[in-house]
Amino acid sequence: MLASLSAQLVALSIPQVLQSIVDGPLTDGDAASVVPLALLVLGLGVLEAVLIALRRWFVLTPGTRVEASMRNALYAKLEDLPVSFHDRWPSGQLLSRAVSDLNIIRRWLSFGLVLLVVNLVVIVIGIGILVSMNWMLGLVFLVASVPLWIVGYRFEGRYSEVSRRSQDQAGDLATAVEESVHGIRVLKAFGRGKHALSTFRAQAETLRSTEIEKARLDASIWTWLIVVPAAALSVCLVLGVWLASQGVLTVGELVAFFATAAVLAWPIESIGFLLAFSLDARTATDRFFDILDTRNEITDPERPVSVERPRGELVFSDVHFRYQDAPDRFDDLLDGVDLEVRPGETMALVGLTGSGKTTMTALTTRLYDVTAGSITLDGVDIRALSREELRTHIAMAFEDATLFSASVRDNVLLGRPELTGDGGADAAGTADAAGDGPHEASGDPEVLAEAERVLAEALRIAQAGFVYGLPDGVDTKVGEEGMSLSGGQRQRLALARAVAAKPAVLVLDDPLSALDVSTEAKVEAELRSVLASTTALIVAHRPSTVMLADRVALLEYGRITAVGTHSELLRESEHYRFVISSLEDEERRQATAASDRVGRAPRDGRRDDAEAIAAAMADDGERADAAASALRELTEPDLDERGLTDREGVAR
């Protein structure tokens, strides 16, 4: 700011030298005395240029540093915020904040803020100089500034609103891109690419209109800022010439007045642009703090207790839970769950679809917090532990297996940072962490050997031997979210990850759903050895998974209504018999559905596509029902004909 202000003050001093030239040597006809004054003007010009160069040089470091630290703070916050926050926030909105909003803030800090402050100071000083040169001429400028203040004030209100709208729309657009890239296979499979494109075009067009609205507002303030000073200058010209002719002003003073006014022209014009820029930066800052100011309700206790060697006793006591966006008229999803999973026991969780099984498992690692009641690990409320410790004691594998853009090794050893140095954490955080890998990072041969052993064992248990056939074996980088692998392969790696974490409690949310029957049987046989020494809570969607368990808990209407062995429950609980028979029906249906559907699909030109999709989905253990439903969708009449909205159509 100092460099910039000095540059402007130097520029303002040049007209004073001009005045001396005009009123001195020029009026006296003394050509020789012009030379030193001309050299002075040259010197001042060079000094101004040097000061401007200094300004540009100085702003680089703090601007980029602020941007980097804000970005890190945002990332840390996103990591820290609970799953319920991420349920509500579209990823594109977060992405646009982390990238484009912070970029705006950096550019504004680097030169928008500096120029705004400096130009305002220069305008005030410049008008002061004009008034001191001749109060009448200066007054014209002062009076002319009044409409500019009014226009500026109105502009601020309108532009702020449009700026916010445009940045939010840019976030929505990023979400749309993210969603369609993520779901590209579904879009292609259902031939909805063109449709998605037209939806995207409409969104992009909305953003374009908003941008144009912004540009119009911008243009209008520029017009005012150029026209009003120009009009003031013409009034001054007429008045100044008249005053000079009356002898009130010297010609030199008149020249200096107009030269000073010319120096002020750019700072005045730039105010419009700088004001718009500042409002964009304010919106970006607001959007940034929308996230940073979000209160995290799932935090660590002030003084966390520690469970040194957990036995793995997991107890739900009168647990209530409801999602934040659940309508008031709904009862709690979990409405007083009581369940004791004994150390070393394998408990299967069974219930109808939508009964809350996944939700119950998510509570064990505090992905969500119970709304009432408590969950204890070895008698200690899980909220009394730090989240980091809790999540080393309890490891989860989900049905929807997420892999990071990292090597197979890093993905599987994600929960064992002590074996991977910092690499395990990096694998989750940055795509670049892959490849060179933590394997090399940690040099201790014993640690390396242990990492190899744990990795090999986990891969064996999860029947994930296929990784050794990948181009670089366990060092192969699996694509974004493991997209280069099949669903069944991803599930097996996710299961290997949970097993490798060697937790006291293993929580498996239907982790075998994408496996074919023979692979599932092999995984189950291997899992038995792990489960013998580990407490496990397994959400079961197949009767075969139930067979893995020592006991079964039945979740019904938000409560555990029966606990016992499979045969006990079959004997005693009608609801259990109903759930199990529907699971069996479902399994049978899956086995026959795909072939039936292929047989019945009409030859309407899409049949070949349908078969190809069915074959691809059924490959490597993808569920046959997915194949069947893909077929059904493809062979049904066009979505539009059935009156489905775009979104529903794409979703389906």
Ligand SMILES: Nc1ncnc2c1ncn2[C@@H]1O[C@H](COP(=O)(O)OP(=O)(O)OP(=O)(O)O)[C@@H](O)[C@H]1O
């Ligand atoms: N993030 C969420 N926000 C709001 N509601 C949710 C959320 N996740 C799940 N639900 C709702 O909670 C209910 C229970 O879902 P949950 O996934 O726990 O059931 P589930 O028993 O595991 O079902 P399934 O057997 O089909 O996997 C469902 O009605 C679902 O719509």
